[in-house]
Amino acid sequence: xxxxxxxxxxxxxxxxxxxxxxxxxxxxxxxxxxxxxxxxxxxxxxxxxxxxxxxxxxxxxxxxxxxxxxxxxxxxxxxxxxxxxxxxxxxxxxxxxxxxxxxxxxxxxxxxxxxxxxxxx
Numbered sequence: 001x002x003x004x005x006x007x008x009x010x011x012x013x014x015x016x017x018x019x020x021x022x023x024x025x026x027x028x029x030x031x032x033x034x035x036x037x038x039x040x041x042x043x044x045x046x047x048x049x050x051x052x053x054x055x056x057x058x059x060x061x062x063x064x065x066x067x068x069x070x071x072x073x074x075x076x077x078x079x080x081x082x083x084x085x086x087x088x089x090x091x092x093x094x095x096x097x098x099x100x101x102x103x104x105x106x107x108x109x110x111x112x113x114x115x116x117x118x119x120x121x
Contacts, residue, residue, distance in 0.1 A: 014065070014066075014085075014088070015088065015089070017061075017064065017065035017066075018065050018066075018067065018085050018086075018089050019089065021061050021067055022067075022089065024058065024061075026048060026050075026055075027062055030044055030058065030059070030062065030068075030079075031062070031068070031081060034079060034081040035081050038078050039079060040076050041055075041056070041059065041076075041077050041078075041079070044059070044079060059079060063079075066082055066084070066085045067085050067086065068080065068081055068082055069082050
């Protein structure tokens with residue numbers, strides 16, 4: 001998958017994949033666990049009560065959007081967190097937060113003006 005430099009606006013498709021992956025609690029939990037240390041598929045799957053093919057679909061989605069990467073040594077596939085897509089999501093959310101804070105500040109100023117009598121002398 002094409003990785004975009006931090007500071008540029010990522011393509012909507014990439015952001016859609018990141019947010020779709022983050023929408024699922026199992027995938028968020030896997031990412032949280034991988035933030036502490038890399039782990040094998042069996043280590044990652046162990047706490048979940050689901051069939052391995054279903055769990056592998058979660059890992060595939062995380063890998064397809066770039067949130068994790070895997071490597072294989074012999075028969076063991078190990079996953080690790082890739083932080084850059086999380087940074088892209090954080091940057092996007094930060095821009096949205098700043099936009100809405102600015103809009104809410106403007107609304108607050110307007111409402112205070114209206115409360116104080118508006119434009120009357």
